[in-house]
Amino acid sequence: MTFVADILMVAGTFGVAFYCYVLSARLKRFSTLESGMGGAIAVLSAQVDDMTRALARAQAAATGSAATLESLTLRAETAAARLEVMLASLHDLPERADDDAGDRRLRFVRRRNGRDEAETGI
Structure with missing residues (x-):
């Protein structure tokens, strides 16, 4: 046994x-690093490093763009405030002296050249 x-x-x-x-x-x-799963892991690791660097560059660019946009927005708000003040000051101007300015109509006068009359025989 x-x-x-x-x-x-x-x-x-x-x-x-x-x-x-x-x-x-x-x-x-x-x-094995060349052909097996180790190679795939090494390639993926390199891609992760590249993506990390690209993300850092994108974040830096976004931060710069945000700062530029903020300064442009501030300038636009300042300009809008000045325009509002100018518009408010227009209301303080006196009306025109002649009241018939609104009733006036533009007149168009056509004049013929001497050359045109000679050609038409008038």
């Missing part, structure tokens, strides 16, 4: 050794 137990123990040991060998080969293929 001990002999059978020893044979089963040796068979189990060989099975575990073969299993460890297969796992080690898979792990080597997984971790």
Whole structure:
């Protein structure tokens, strides 16, 4: 009985050794930098670094644009306030002296050149 137990123990040991060998080969293929999963991880890591740098540049540009926009908005608000003051001061101006200014109509006078009259025979 001990002999059978020893044979089963040796068979189990060989099975575990073969299993460890297969796992080690898979792990080597997984971790190779050129072709395996390690290569994919290295490429993704480089892309993450590039994206981080691009994000930092975009944030710097957005901060600069926000500062420029804020200064332009301040200038526009100042100009609008000045325009409001000018418009309010227009209400203080006196009316025109001649009241018939609104009743006036523009007249258009056509004059003929001497050359035109000669050509038409008038």
